[in-house]
Amino acid sequence: MCGIYGQTGKAPFADTRALCSARDTMLHRGPDAAGEWLSSDRQVFLAHRRLSILDLSELANQPMSDASGQFVIVFNGEIYNYLDIRNELVELGYSFRSQSDTEVVLQSYRQWGRDCVSRFNGMFAFAIYDCSRQEIFLARDRAGEKPLYYSNHAGVFCFASELKAIMSRSDFTREIEPEALDCYLNFGYVPGELCILRHVSKLSPAHAMLYRRSDGLCRVWRYWSPPEAPLVSEQASAVDEQALLEEFEEILCDSVKRQLVADVPVGVLLSGGIDSSLVTAMAVRSSNRVKTFNVRFPGYGSHDETEHARLVAGHFATDHIELAAGDTTPELLPRLAAQYDEPINDSSMIPTFLVCQLVRQHCTVALGGDGGDELFGGYPGYSYFSHMDELMVHVPTTLRRIIGSISEKFLPVGLKGRNWFMSADIDFSSEVPKSLLLFEKSARERLLPGLHAGYAERLWRERTAFQTNLVERYTRTDFANYMAEDILVKVDRASMLNSIEMRAPFLDYRMIEFAYGKVPAFLKADARQKKIFLKKAARRLLPEKLDIQRKQGFSIPLQQWLRQPEWKNAIHDVLLASAGIFSRSEVKKLLRDSCSLINNAERLFALTLFELWRRHYGISLPNS
Structure with missing residues (x-):
């Protein structure tokens, strides 16, 4: 596992020390070795931090070039079928200097071009620069195990395994993307290509990208999708x-x-x-x-x-x-x-x-x-909402909407079962309930006045899988x-x-x-x-004595922790500080409304982590 960084712009790099510093913000991802590569025109820089896993020799260090010098790669991850691909390439006449999977990826790109990514079984995020075409090809694994951020703004294109590397640039403006913040306060994460910072994107899982230096064009495409659900009846006898x-x-x-x-x-x-x-x-x-x-x-x-x-x-x-x-x-x-x-x-x-x-x-x-x-x-919500779907068939649509509306307006945030009641008015034939909802639209607007909430709900509908079966969709x-x-x-x-x-x-x-x-x-x-x-x-x-029916899942006693003076004071100090961006009255309400039936521990955790992050990196709100 490693950390990768790359940057290119219109002017030659006079000094690469700042670029190496960006790479080294990810020292923890690769403590074993560090490397960098600069193009002959000094306008393309690639860098790498290495955690040695396969082929511990220096031959596997990165950035790595092919024998011709046309292609240069920085790679993060593991290709689990690299030996199979290597053998295939050897039969095609390719030779190898190392025993690493990185070199297999590089030679695969030489042989199959952009289609090589479909051959890889693994977790990965990598970039390959073609010195002849002056193009950078980037790709990310199907599930999204390995991260990849990029920015294409103001004549500079850069990418990194972690956002902190991009933020280290002296010319980068650290400003919140409002739509991403709306999603974070709703989901607890920022989905898809969105990033919490303006002018930065994530390369989504199962996607590849091509950046062309000549005109700054960025083209992104999906190279893989999960297959369609099996066409079988709901009878066990129809399945082997x-x-x-x-x-x-x-x-x-x-x-x-x-x-x-x-x-x-x-x-x-x-x-x-x-x-x-x-x-x-x-x-x-x-x-x-x-x-x-x-x-x-x-x-x-x-x-x-x-x-x-x-x-x-x-x-x-x-x-x-x-x-x-x-x-x-x-x-x-x-x-x-x-x-x-x-x-x-x-x-x-x-x-x-x-x-x-x-x-x-x-x-x-x-x-x-x-x-x-x-x-x-495996999640409890799959069973719960399947049961709820069966029940709601017998409840008139008008009554379901009333239940959902009343629950949102009158039940306090954090009340046990509130999110479930709010889900009563969804269309179980096409929608997915958000059982882990942090703050609904009205709560987000109270929490952060000036935030134009509502984007998260629209994006959730777009990102909901199109499946007729609820469990399959969920x-x-x-x-x-x-x-x-x-x-x-x-x-x-x-x-x-x-x-x-x-x-x-x-x-x-x-x-x-x-x-x-x-x-x-x-x-x-x-x-x-x-x-x-x-x-x-x-x-x-598995062993016959293993209780596979027991309630499983691991969580920490966060609500209990937040009642302890040490934790309670720490949360108070962060969220009620004068520099805080969230409504003090709303935060105090979340802190106050805590009992056996009301649990806002995760919401307080979300706000605390966000504020600690924002202050650590000096992030500003738009127009602040």
Whole structure:
């Protein structure tokens, strides 16, 4: 895993020290080596920070040029099928100087051009400069595991793995993009190509881009989409479950086998849940010495799954290591706010960071179970809203609209069940409820007077998957939004801050295509249960004594923390400071309305992280 940076403009670079400083804002992404490349006309600069995973020699350092010197690459990620592609290229007459997957990507571009990206099975974000055509080709993996920001403004084009590198430019104006802020306050993240800062965009997952220096043209296109849902009836007898389970097992086994390949120590994060346990089950088929890690958090009580992880590890005879995290204090928040340089509202970034910090002491690469919930219907909302859909069929549309309207106007923000009641008036045949809604339109307008709220709702409708089945629509929408913009961002930034590479076997594109193209929705979730298919797989592959029906999922006791003086004072100091941008009266109301039935902890966390981030980087509001 690495950090990449590139910049080009109309004038030659007289000095590259500032450009190297931009690269080095991402030192944590690549502590092992650093490199830079400057074109002969001194107008194109590429830079790289390396975390050595494959081929630890200097031959694999970047930026990397081909033998002719025409093509230069900076690459972040891993290509899990690189040996297959390498062998194919060797048969075509190509030779290689290193054993790295980076060189395979570079030679693939020479052979197949822009179409090469469709051949890669992995997580990646990379840029290749063609010195002859004076074009930069950029691409990002299908799920969005690896980040890529870019800016094309005022005659300067630049790109980076993290936003902080772009912000380091002395000529860059750090100003909020209002539409992105509207989305953050609604979703808790900034979706799609939007970025929290003006004049910056994200290259969306499964997209590629071409920048042409001659006229500054930027062309972006999608190179991959999830397959259409299977055309099957809602009857189990119409589906060969046995065949599906066998295919699932075959894909996951091969995915894990490929992702265990590294020239540094590799482990598996074993929480004791279904997803990570299945990864462990496949890992022991490919290696006779698998290291598994489980991290305990003191005071988590019912959230502690140590015994379940120990059961799975014992069953598969892994080299199991149990680690204990220390107490968590609010002093960690400014560090995380600085690292998540495009804010997300996910308090589980705290335990994720601590897990990565502990596991990094033992290995450089770790496999996890991310993606299983979105692909196979693992979130509680899939079942809840399926049940709600069944009920609402019998409720007149007018009454549903009244329920939704009254809930929004009269029920206090944070009241348990408020978001569910507000969802009563949605069209379950075409829409997706927002169970994780932070602030609705009216609340956002009160919280930040002057914000023209409403863009988030329009964008949500545009980004909702077009599927007739609710579960199919919901899981695909989460895959493209919540997973890509929250879950994977959280994991990437937390792991990279600790210089550890996280891999996700469930996000092998073959597994994604299998889940969405072959497994019918009724085998994912219904009104009574969730994760149906994976539980069937678990009964085949995991220990019989493992309780796969238990309530799973990891969260921190944030509401309890915010009642403690240390945390409460820290939140107060940030949100009620004179420099704060949010309405003090609305913030005080959120702080005051806290009891067993009202929980605004996540909302307060979202506002606090945003303010810490804004102040750390000196971000201004438009026209401020």
